[in-house]
Amino acid sequence: MHELGIVFHIIRQVEEIAAANKVKEVKKVTLEIGEVSGVVPSYLEDCWKWACANRSEYMKSCALEIVTLKASSYCEDCREFYDTVAHGRTCPRCGGGHTYLVTGNETNIRDIQVI
Numbered sequence: 001m002h003e004l005g006i007v008f009h010i011i012r013q014v015e016e017i018a019a020a021n022k023v024k025e026v027k028k029v030t031l032e033i034g035e036v037s038g039v040v041p042s043y044l045e046d047c048w049k050w051a052c053a054n055r056s057e058y059m060k061s062c063a064l065e066i067v068t069l070k071a072s073s074y075c076e077d078c079r080e081f082y083d084t085v086a087h088g089r090t091c092p093r094c095g096g097g098h099t100y101l102v103t104g105n106e107t108n109i110r111d112i113q114v115i
Helices: 003-020 041-055
Strands: 026-034 063-069 072-075 080-083 099-103 107-114
Touching: 003 026, 003 041, 003 107, 026 041, 041 063
Parallel strands: 026 063
Antiparallel strands: 026 107, 072 080, 072 099
16 A cells, blocks of 8 residues: 555645745645556545544644546657547557557645645
8 A cells, every 4th residue: 555655755745835834734735646646546535534633733634635637648650649548558549559648647736725
């Protein structure tokens, strides 16, 4: 379960930002999670609740919002973007295999709401 490590890393980053800005409490964090990132949102949410309640001074009751980023790939043969989850590494337009993932495997802090 790498979600716990991800949560610890995000909390550490948010706490550093909160301390630098003299924030009393963080109320909500919005994360962008790519649909092929390998992160399981329900596991992340469970880890988040536990870690915030037990490991953070700034984030005791901090809510988590997850925004899923669509996975998109690019075909170098026909120069078109396509839905990665539906078609994998093979371009649905030309059948080519010279493709690469453009978006959908990232994990980003999108927004931090504070008091």
